[in-house]
Amino acid sequence: MSNENLLVVLNEWEKEDFLPPPLWSRLEKIFPQLQYHTPDEIAKKGWARVFSEVKPSILITGWRAPPLPPEVGLARESGLKYLCHLPGSVRKLVPRLWIENGLIVSNWGRSISHVVAECGLMMIISGLRRAGYWNYAMHRNGAWKTDALDTQSLFGRRVGIHGFGAISRCLVKLMEPFGVEVSTYSPSVSDEGLAEYGVQRSNSLEELFSENHIIVELAALTPEAEGIVGERLLRMIPEGGLFVNIGRGAVVDEDALIRTCAEGKIHAALDVYCTEPLPADSPLRKMENVLLLPHLGGPTVDQRQTAGAYGLANIERYLSGNPLESVVTLDIYDRAT
Structure with missing residues (x-):
């Protein structure tokens, strides 16, 4: 079990595809008090209010998560330390300044x-x-x-x-x-x-x-x-x-x-x-x-759980102090689409 506050922001189909019941149960065992919000709930409340209420130190996101705000103050004061993005590019989700201010970000990388x-x-x-x-x-x-x-x-x-x-x-x-x-x-x-x-x-x-x-x-x-x-x-x-x-x-x-x-x-x-x-x-x-093809090269629906398991393994590495895989550095961020 971990004392870190985890917030999961996925819609229902993202949760089902990336974190099916066996993976979700594994996540709940690590974080018994995890918070789950849909992207619509985040959009309605706003990130500032969510960070104030939940105080997440770890955040799991999918394709539909609303973009983090560009305010430097929130990037510094949110308490968020690690963002585990289950899909690929984070350019539309994470402003560069969040990474500049020390936020660790990972994605599905080579998985x-x-x-x-x-x-x-x-x-x-x-x-x-x-x-x-x-x-x-x-x-x-x-x-x-x-x-x-x-x-x-x-x-x-x-x-x-x-x-x-x-x-x-x-x-x-x-x-x-x-x-x-x-x-x-x-x-x-x-x-x-x-x-x-x-x-x-x-x-x-x-x-x-x-x-x-x-x-x-x-x-x-x-x-x-x-x-x-x-x-x-x-x-x-x-x-x-x-x-x-x-x-x-x-x-x-x-x-x-x-x-x-x-x-x-x-x-x-x-x-x-x-x-x-x-x-x-x-x-x-x-x-x-x-x-x-309409940009179908990424994981098929049945293979999204591979990316989910990869993200969960990265969270376990983070909690144990081991090096993470597929970290989005500023250089990688700048080269992404």
């Missing part, structure tokens, strides 16, 4: 990398098989295959990955049965780190895009990387190739991607966009050679 990689593999295979086009055409237009097919297989292909973080590493493992040849452009990763996964180094983005039939976008969104994948690079993808983005939408110049895909020489499979939700009038929605 869901394998699930995002699974989505990436599905998008690669679906894009190569032109599943997006045929699913729509058969449902809406009564279509059937013709002699002019351009479907392709993943077996034995060359795959280039832009960025080589945790998701990329999981994706490489998932692609092993297909006998692919993988290269990456990720200057910060050591030769030993690439050799561990049997991945070749591309010395430039130009080399990566021009020498691989499949390009997977997984680069971190840094100021230098914003919009770095432009028309020149996209046109280097070999004709009939596939561009997959399961990373960050803003790394890609979306207008350039639209222009390139409109010519029909390459295909694309996209899960992230510069503006989300993707506008209803986006030209991407009308392209037969572009497979679209």
